[in-house]
Amino acid sequence: MPWALQQMQMPAGQAMPLSVDEIVQRLEASGLGRPYVVSIPKAPGKAWSASYLPDRVEDTRTLFIDGASGQTIADIGYRDFGPAAKAIEWGISVHQGQQFGRVNQLLMLTGCIAIWMLGVSAVVMWWKRRPRGRLAAPPAPEDRRAYRGIAAVVVPLGLLFPLVGASLIAVLTLDLAVRASVRILRGAHPKAA
Numbered sequence: 768m769p770w771a772l773q774q775m776q777m778p779a780g781q782a783m784p785l786s787v788d789e790i791v792q793r794l795e796a797s798g799l800g801r802p803y804v805v806s807i808p809k810a811p812g813k814a815w816s817a818s819y820l821p822d823r824v825e826d827t828r829t830l831f832i833d834g835a836s837g838q839t840i841a842d843i844g845y846r847d848f849g850p851a852a853k854a855i856e857w858g859i860s861v862h863q864g865q866q867f868g869r870v871n872q873l874l875m876l877t878g879c880i881a882i883w884m885l886g887v888s889a890v891v892m893w894w895k896r897r898p899r900g901r902l903a904a905p906p907a908p909e910d911r912r913a914y915r916g917i918a919a920v921v922v923p924l925g926l927l928f929p930l931v932g933a934s935l936i937a938v939l940t941l942d943l944a945v946r947a948s949v950r951i952l953r954g955a956h957p958k959a960a
Contacts, residue, residue, distance in 0.1 A: 769818065769856055772829050772843060784811040784834050793837050799830055814840055822868060824860040 785793075787807070794803065800819040808815055811834065818829040824845055831841040848856060857866065864872035896905030908914070925932025 769820065769827050769829060769845075769848075769852075772816075772818075785837055789837060790815050790817075790832055790834070793832055793839075794830060797830055797839060797842070799828060800826065808834055822860075822865040824856050824866060827856065 787805075790805065794805070794817050799817055800821060803817045803819040806816045806818075813834050815832045815834050816829060817832070818827075820827055827845045829841075829843045830839055831843075832838070833840050845853065845856065860866040861871060862875070864875045867874075893905060897903060898906070921935060925935055
């Protein structure tokens, strides 16, 4: 069922409940696209729902059938969604690689591979920059302009993805606090000359 309709409730009928076969016959007669998913109601006589979720989100269609009379209570398509629901449904379809077919799937696969490569390249870069003969953080860049380049990449990403930005701020704050604590402790206990 489309995300926008998952909490939708339909009223119950009063007559004897219809069987699954009778509901499916009514769905077939309605011209609902295949394959569709039928949701059985929790109580007899309540409304049944059936959703057709094709690759193109614009062709999405959900029917609500009265479980007692077999009448179509609601026939809801993408055109009936509000602007926010349309945007969310479209975004989900694109994210899942459905909206634009194989091209969309290959684009999403490229993004996944790029994330894997970032993880691998981070380990390789750390390994190449680490101090010789020990496992430790690489030394800070000598040229301070490198920090501007990093900020030019990280700040827009932090603004575009606020949770990433908040986590980067938290890590930076923690790092600065640890460094300050180490400096204070070294000042209180200077090394013997």
